[in-house]
Amino acid sequence: MSSFTMVKALNEALRKELEADPKTLVMGEDVGRLGGVFRVTDGLHKDFGEDRVIDTPLAESGIVGTAIGLALRGYRPVVEIQFDGFVYPAFDQIVSQLAKMHARALGHVKLPVTVRIPYAGGIGAVEHHSESHEAYFAHTAGLKVVTPSNPVDAYWMLRQAVRCDDPVIFLEPKRRYWDKAELDPNAAGAPSRLHDARVAREGRDATLIAYGPMVKVCLDAAAAAEEDGRSLEVVDLRSLSPLDFDTVTASVQRTGRAVVVHEAPVFMGMGAELAARITERCFYALEAPVLRVGGYFAPYPPSRVEETFLPDLDRVLDAVDRSLAF
Amino acid sequence: MSSFTMVKALNEALRKELEADPKTLVMGEDVGRLGGVFRVTDGLHKDFGEDRVIDTPLAESGIVGTAIGLALRGYRPVVEIQFDGFVYPAFDQIVSQLAKMHARALGHVKLPVTVRIPYAGGIGAVEHHSESHEAYFAHTAGLKVVTPSNPVDAYWMLRQAVRCDDPVIFLEPKRRYWDKAELDPNAAGAPSRLHDARVAREGRDATLIAYGPMVKVCLDAAAAAEEDGRSLEVVDLRSLSPLDFDTVTASVQRTGRAVVVHEAPVFMGMGAELAARITERCFYALEAPVLRVGGYFAPYPPSRVEETFLPDLDRVLDAVDRSLAF
Amino acid sequence: MTVDSTAGVPKKASGTRRKRVPSRAGSVAPPPQPELVQLLTPEGERVEHPDFSLETTPEELRAIYRDLVLVRRFDGEATALQRQGELGLWASLLGQEAAQVGSGRAMRPGDYAFPTYREHGVAWCKGVDPLNLLGMFRGVNHGGWDPNEKNFHLYTIVIGSQTLHATGYAMGITKDGADDAVIAYFGDGASSQGDVNEAFTFASVYNAPVVFFCQNNQWAISEPTEKQSRVPIYRRASGFGFPGVRVDGNDVLACLAVTRWALDHARSGNGPVLVEAFTYRMGAHTTSDDPSRYRMSEELEAWKLKDPIERLRAHLVREGWADQEFLDSVEAESEQLARRVREGVRTMPDPSPAAIFEHVYADGHALVDEERAQYEAYAASFEGGEVR
Amino acid sequence: MTVDSTAGVPKKASGTRRKRVPSRAGSVAPPPQPELVQLLTPEGERVEHPDFSLETTPEELRAIYRDLVLVRRFDGEATALQRQGELGLWASLLGQEAAQVGSGRAMRPGDYAFPTYREHGVAWCKGVDPLNLLGMFRGVNHGGWDPNEKNFHLYTIVIGSQTLHATGYAMGITKDGADDAVIAYFGDGASSQGDVNEAFTFASVYNAPVVFFCQNNQWAISEPTEKQSRVPIYRRASGFGFPGVRVDGNDVLACLAVTRWALDHARSGNGPVLVEAFTYRMGAHTTSDDPSRYRMSEELEAWKLKDPIERLRAHLVREGWADQEFLDSVEAESEQLARRVREGVRTMPDPSPAAIFEHVYADGHALVDEERAQYEAYAASFEGGEVR
Ligand SMILES: Cc1ncc(C[n+]2csc(CCOP(=O)(O)OP(=O)(O)O)c2C)c(N)n1
Numbered sequence A, B: 001m002s003s004f005t006m007v008k009a010l011n012e013a014l015r016k017e018l019e020a021d022p023k024t025l026v027m028g029e030d031v032g033r034l035g036g037v038f039r040v041t042d043g044l045h046k047d048f049g050e051d052r053v054i055d056t057p058l059a060e061s062g063i064v065g066t067a068i069g070l071a072l073r074g075y076r077p078v079v080e081i082q083f084d085g086f087v088y089p090a091f092d093q094i095v096s097q098l099a100k101m102h103a104r105a106l107g108h109v110k111l112p113v114t115v116r117i118p119y120a121g122g123i124g125a126v127e128h129h130s131e132s133h134e135a136y137f138a139h140t141a142g143l144k145v146v147t148p149s150n151p152v153d154a155y156w157m158l159r160q161a162v163r164c165d166d167p168v169i170f171l172e173p174k175r176r177y178w179d180k181a182e183l184d185p186n187a188a189g190a191p192s193r194l195h196d197a198r199v200a201r202e203g204r205d206a207t208l209i210a211y212g213p214m215v216k217v218c219l220d221a222a223a224a225a226e227e228d229g230r231s232l233e234v235v236d237l238r239s240l241s242p243l244d245f246d247t248v249t250a251s252v253q254r255t256g257r258a259v260v261v262h263e264a265p266v267f268m269g270m271g272a273e274l275a276a277r278i279t280e281r282c283f284y285a286l287e288a289p290v291l292r293v294g295g296y297f298a299p300y301p302p303s304r305v306e307e308t309f310l311p312d313l314d315r316v317l318d319a320v321d322r323s324l325a326f
Numbered sequence C, D: 001m002t003v004d005s006t007a008g009v010p011k012k013a014s015g016t017r018r019k020r021v022p023s024r025a026g027s028v029a030p031p032p033q034p035e036l037v038q039l040l041t042p043e044g045e046r047v048e049h050p051d052f053s054l055e056t057t058p059e060e061l062r063a064i065y066r067d068l069v070l071v072r073r074f075d076g077e078a079t080a081l082q083r084q085g086e087l088g089l090w091a092s093l094l095g096q097e098a099a100q101v102g103s104g105r106a107m108r109p110g111d112y113a114f115p116t117y118r119e120h121g122v123a124w125c126k127g128v129d130p131l132n133l134l135g136m137f138r139g140v141n142h143g144g145w146d147p148n149e150k151n152f153h154l155y156t157i158v159i160g161s162q163t164l165h166a167t168g169y170a171m172g173i174t175k176d177g178a179d180d181a182v183i184a185y186f187g188d189g190a191s192s193q194g195d196v197n198e199a200f201t202f203a204s205v206y207n208a209p210v211v212f213f214c215q216n217n218q219w220a221i222s223e224p225t226e227k228q229s230r231v232p233i234y235r236r237a238s239g240f241g242f243p244g245v246r247v248d249g250n251d252v253l254a255c256l257a258v259t260r261w262a263l264d265h266a267r268s269g270n271g272p273v274l275v276e277a278f279t280y281r282m283g284a285h286t287t288s289d290d291p292s293r294y295r296m297s298e299e300l301e302a303w304k305l306k307d308p309i310e311r312l313r314a315h316l317v318r319e320g321w322a323d324q325e326f327l328d329s330v331e332a333e334s335e336q337l338a339r340r341v342r343e344g345v346r347t348m349p350d351p352s353p354a355a356i357f358e359h360v361y362a363d364g365h366a367l368v369d370e371e372r373a374q375y376e377a378y379a380a381s382f383e384g385g386e387v388r
């Protein structure tokens, strides 16, 4: 056990996978000598060489498209998209090719491609560097979509994503990159399956449902609520597609109330699906409609107002109040 | 008044807008001499010339990107994407530029670009020609998203879309292209505002909510249900962003039950948002959770099984039964 | 010389403003067409080319002839089957047989082809059963053959996408230290797509063993090639730092020789090559298309004189390498093929509705499982237990 | 000649397989660098070029010198302001002043520029207040100036996108029958993006009056130009059928002359031109970057000798067109500019939180209105009535 930031945990996961399978590749813009703009690939170029840790031309469609070709030749590429807002040039390759080729080939080919994307806001960045676009990917059949909330999950989830025979969109909450946790990278295996949600904190009065960057906000909110005598359960989804509704609904059946929290705009966000499905499954258990806290229906704003845009402890507790008052 | 197919209605709408404003342009692949693969632009190239009805190179990002530039120069381009599945190469230009540039410029520039897309299934086509991707666009702030269900709406909604100073994603339900209706293209103006939903059929027992290609399925279902003594209301959303929740919730407040129907996969589709928001607004009026009927979480299948994939009268009424039995 | 000498060198930077010559899209005079690599004239005469030689035996030429005829017959049958309602759509290769058979035959078994939706002749050369090609056009699958069985990838409909897959595959060949190469097929229209140009960049930067084979059949549905480029497409390559060649796409021998050279160039570590096969789409874009709306029949007539099969037949007959018996036997074989295809299509089973849920994921997905179970319960609620 | 003569012509189609020379990405030997258009040597000596001439007055040269100095000073101040926490990020143009001021000055007021995020010198020449450029780097807006006021579009961060906007804008100029032209700025890295290549296609097919101005500063963050192209970037143009020129990007006079020629070429109805300004990014990619991780300091030292400002100063002094007084006055003016910028940034107001909801749509949107009202009610529930 030693202390890892999420960046270091991700780096270690890549290193382990590069060691384990000579067919595993890392590719993307500046992932080589620089080690990535967030240093997630730091040192890998030096240790595994430019044949396995590949600086690509500046073209995201090309990166994902050639990764598909490499996968067809038997490779296992881990692609880095430098920032969330730069994945869209690759959208066609992701949605029409990466997601659909296995089905198109009636299973004859597999596409074990992991697409790592540092995503979401809160780091004071310029435009296109703070987007939460998980809904686009989650709505796309053929993709798996996961996002860790802490270094330990980041490590194990990335290793599982790389080994998964399906394409995985791996969303890294960049504002949590420097959070630390104790991790034993040589432990026997992942503490739990890739696609299980996790009850991050137990509680009785309402369930907060979050993933990636918002799990910490919800945990903080639950801690603050405790001081007011309210007991909030926090569920960390970890996987958005597939989505572990059993864990979610089991919690809501107990608490009777749910608030979903994410950075993406509320409209057509993950919260909509969660609200719809929780209501289907827990209709009689619900004391209040599932409420949603998220970004507003607007482009991600300039950094000097991003705090207003981003759900925070106050907005989460405001929604909890509204839920309890219903 | 005379009889128009939806294709002819759309064609007439474009003609009227090309006549009304010399800055209006039509551009896309094969929209010129051929008149578009569905003949929506038939005759326009001949009558308005190749400076206004423009056959473009085969590059969707280029089409939308140059349309943005033309809009910046004061033009009002109406872009055709040949089929739903071919819009993804333009996704970056749509999501990062078209949708956001007005906000980026603090309102200094306007982007009156209409992106027409023949979408959805039911015509027995090969892959990529039957997709329903409205959720991607509806989740994107900065875009408006509309879809007509019949020739009269098609005519007026397209005219309004072209005149709108915001970018509009105009989704044309291609399986309804050859449906007919009586239309007076010289009437004084649109029968209603662009963004209003419409109660397409009144009823008491439950509300069917649909748009584009599924409105007819729901109307048929309502007619069939009447024979069983059930009175179903049908709401045609027409606009998906903004979404007219007032009309929707007014209906559900009356009926107490709602079923949303669309071709797109249920997971993260429009039905999720509708269910979530209806539940928020009508919590105590709901006799059952909002149910959803839609495509499965899979790539759109080969045409010989598309009927299984597509919601039909039986699946809609099955959901109504489940709602009523709740 | 610092100004690229191939296009519009300024004589002198003029201080004064030249009067603007108004110009409209498409009105730029097309440059003179470059000469094509040709080894067999339209009249069937064998000619030599300074850069590309080819040695063939009569037997090989007969085998090529057989390929051309069978491929055309298969294609014609598919068109007929579409008219009869057995297929939903068909994209005919009529006129492009030489480009496809020539390039297809240039590949070794280890070489991999990434086709568009029209490469029936390449599929034939790679040994793919033609019936396999019909599944997607009939609507029973989206392709569905095993690409690795014959090193022939699935048809790709999204224009240009496959050029990146081909390039990535070729990058993998380099990593493997293998002796194989790849052909990425695409059309004149596709040359405008960002993906194709990104493929050029990746292939040249990584020196990948990929041949970009552009069948310039003069049309992208209704748009002539001038809507895609104002210079010949083969010239695109030089701007990316690799060679481009224009070959007579109706000359199967030239296509064979040039593609073989290109593949060898690529597999020898010299990086990509762009081959532009100058040919003509003799039919409609697909069976849904009506070319009379946008092109002159004279054009078609002119190209008929360059027919790829006729010229090889003339050559074989002139040289005395093919007698009537041979020609008849090929004809008979082609009829047999057509019959097999016809019967195969008519008895091709529809997929079961539950096929929708199969192969969405390799490792499974809870939502797919759930929806499948729901569907099955729903279907069971009907008489007969299955819905259509 | 059918094989493009500029890249790897085969001598003869070899029947035998050459032994494969294994090759790794990047290991291809770079071709010899072409000569640059140069009018002013690094030593400040005025030279003539056979294709590009330029007539200038001493006064004009002094004005150019002033631009260069002020732009550099402004840029340095912005870098300092970032270090002081006043800006979140800064993308320095250090080393690229000549490319920007030369091309920027070549434009007429009616000409339109579509910049990346680094064209502070072009903005300066177009008359945009430098303070406006700082808003997005401070995080108070995403740009926000009125592009039509000075015909200078907003900074575009998504690499390559703006080249299509520029092309569309230029197509509009043609439709208007106007006498204007457009410059699309982009970097060496951007040349790999599909969008840029699609822009080349659209511009050439529609013969649009757009100059593609690529500042090849040798680096795309940590990737050297060889990761983007194995031939000089200016050569890309010929494959699309328009001229490409490589100019010494540290020679402001050459940049001015070549860009002026290119703009005139474009506005005269001859279609697009690609100008590659060969220069060097002297600083980090942005203030977030640490170039010591990936490049040698010797490279930097070599380029220091080619400094764009030094050579013009040397020229002015040698010709006796600038005395100490003049140089001092420019220096003083640059300090004044820096002071104004410093003060301007420090007093730049933060946007109000409700700005999030403004300008999302031009014609309004019910959901935005609803969320805004909700936000305002929520904010009002706090003491002081506003949340941060
Ligand atoms: C990305 C994309 N856009 C549009 C289409 C629709 N489409 C199908 S074929 C075609 C023309 C292709 O022309 P070309 O590349 O010359 O190939 P050809 O059909 O002539 O063989 C078009 C526009 C598509 N399949 N994919």
Ligand SMILES: Cc1ncc(C[n+]2csc(CCOP(=O)(O)OP(=O)(O)O)c2C)c(N)n1
Residues within 6 Å of the ligand: A029, A058, A060, A082, A086, A089, D116, D118, D157, D158, D159, D186, D187, D188, D189, D190, D191, D217, D219, D220, D221, D281, D285
């Ligand atoms: C589509 C996209 N991908 C990635 C990035 C991240 N990024 C910002 S600048 C840059 C390098 C750009 O290099 P170049 O085009 O040479 O311009 P320069 O920064 O050298 O001026 C990258 C990769 C981006 N902004 N947009």
Ligand SMILES: [Mg+2]
Residues within 6 Å of the ligand: C187, C188, C189, C215, C216, C217, C218, C219, C220, C221
């Ligand atoms: Mg073609």
Ligand SMILES: [Mg+2]
Residues within 6 Å of the ligand: D187, D188, D189, D215, D216, D217, D218, D219, D220, D221
């Ligand atoms: Mg650069």
